[in-house]
Amino acid sequence: MKIQGGCLCGNVQYEVKGPLSHADHCHCSMCRRQHGAAFGTYANFNPDSFSWVAGESYIKIYQLSSGNGWCFCRECGSTLGGTEKGEITSITMGTVVGDPGVKPESHIYVGSMAQWYEIQDDLPRFEEES
Ligand SMILES: [Zn+2]
C-alpha cells in the first residue's frame, strides 16, 4: 500500500510505502496551538517506508527542548508531521491524499483538551499518552 500526501501550496510531497499504524487525535496544548485547531491527528509508519518526493527544501522543523517537534512547509505553513530529534516520525492525516487506510484509534492528552470542544465519538480517551 502506497500513501501519498502533501502540503497546501503543493511544493512538498511525501510518500509512505507500507501501511500506516497507530493513528490518534492529540489534544495537547502544543498540538492545538501548532495546528490552530481543536487537536492534531497523526499516523505512524515504519521509518524506512517514508520519503519526501518533492520539496524537501521547503521543510522547516520547529523543535521543542524535549526533542519533539513538527515539520511544516515554510511556504504555506501546512504541518506535515511530528518529529523526534529532527526526523519525521508521524504524518498529519489531514495532509494525506485519498484513503490513508487507517482511522484514528484514540484521543490522547484529553487532560489538556480545548474547553470549547466536545468529543463526539466512542474512541478510547487517555489523559496523556495511550
Ligand atoms: Zn506548502
Ligand SMILES: [Zn+2]
Ligand atoms: Zn500533542
